[in-house]
Amino acid sequence: MKILVCITSVPDTTAKISFTQDNTQFNKTGVQFIIGPYDDYALARAVELKEQHGGSLTVLNVGTSDSDPQIRKALAIGADDAIRIDTEPTDSYFVAAQIAEIAQKNSYDLILMGRESIDFNSGVVHGLVGEMLGIPSYSPVMKLEITDGKAEFAREIDGGKEFLEADLPLVLGCQEPIAEWKIPNMRGIMTARSKPLNVVPATPMDDLTVLKKYTLPAPKGECKMIAAEDAEQLIALLRTEAKVL
């Protein structure tokens, strides 16, 4: 089985977000980057599936060399090789088109992604790639088993779960508890250094969307404290002052 896992390199969940150059650039100073938490679940499950079924596991990132540490980490966790499409990811459509182009050439059985990236939070790249390749896409997937070329998986739906069965190939957006995050061990880290990281140029295409500027949310007003003895007052305040009841 040939598995592709698409990973993002994103600011750590606790990072403070700020911008530079007239609010048109993300300020990377002092920010720690990690593999997207959902992508990390996808990767963990992919490593397990490879252990069970054999085959190959490739990680893919659309990004600049800034992503290399996260790609190396994915190799240390268990991917066999990596592809980096060397470009600044501008929007979901562009990223998906780059991924689809690689996937078309290599015909993977399974393409795993995170349910969403935690920088752009679109939750759309898997659907875009699925449609571009003409294969089904599902998200968010929280359980996945492969038997005889068939996938059995569970997907979270509004207020519950749905259990599905489908033939490969598939594109799946993953979330916990599909697998436990894996931490690279020493051997993994050593072997990762010699695993291939293939840097390929991006395929040019027209920008469908253009970023104009970033903004930060308005600072939050003071929290109005209500003494526990007067808890009942809250209800009146929510009605008359906040007007949310």
Next chain:
Amino acid sequence: MSVIIFVELDNGSIKKSSLEAIYYGSKVAESTQTTATVLAIGSAEESALKEAGKFGAQKVLHANDGKLSHENSLAYANVLAQAVEQEGSKIIIMAKSGLGDAVAARVAAKLKAGIVSGVTELPDTSSGFTVTRAIYTGKAFASVELNSDTKVLVVRKNAVEAVATEASASVEVFAPTLQDSDFAATVKNVEKASSELSLTDADIIVSGGRGMKGPDHWDPLLELADALGAATGCSKPVSDLDWRPHHEHIGQTGIKVAPNLYIACGISGAIQHLAGVNGSKCIVVINKDPEAPFFKAADYGIVGDVFDVLPRLTKAVEAAK
């Protein structure tokens, strides 16, 4: 040319978040001098679909093939693309949800459309077509200009304040051509708490953390939720411990919600939890620790014991009815 809005149905009625998307779509239609058409897929009474008129749609296309009764983003995207073609639409709108994003993505790829998900405001059409969207899990916003001929917008809750009128919409049957490949997956089973209020749709959410002490202590929270007509949520450890079902878990790795009112009971307010609630209009925090970080993100706070405060709030809500 009309703006087209894909809506989700729940028990034959248009979901609240979708009604909001219709209103959003009707405003976009106004500013681009066209009309708003709704596409509803699945079974629904004509009277329920006419609700769309109250939120500004002129017309509803209703696709009700038995095969479409089950939520299927592949087939729905295909139906939507056909509706877009029939109407000559250039702008496609839907509410943000798992289904909304999936349908939006697949239809955008079919039509080579620019897609922006998580839109928080009406577009600026004064020069070009620019929208604002939430990024970094609500910690920032981006203004994005769409240059593509066809545009897909996935709209977050509370992007507009929807106002209902007495207007009505015409309902037309829409009979798309379905393709077998969209039905290749077999649905083995669906586990759904049908009576439950949907978290992404809810105006009010009462949410509990580890401070609720255990699965047997949830009643005070459920009673307040009941009195308020609220949905219930929880923090990640709570669902990890199986005190509450996984689909209730809110935050970075769970659901992102944007209700008018979020009441956090015994939740510390870790940044990963805040990531799921920072779209809320008003946040109330009840925590016995005055230093709990959640108070920094709150509009109203009560330093107290949830088991004392919650029943009293429930009584106050009942009394005010």
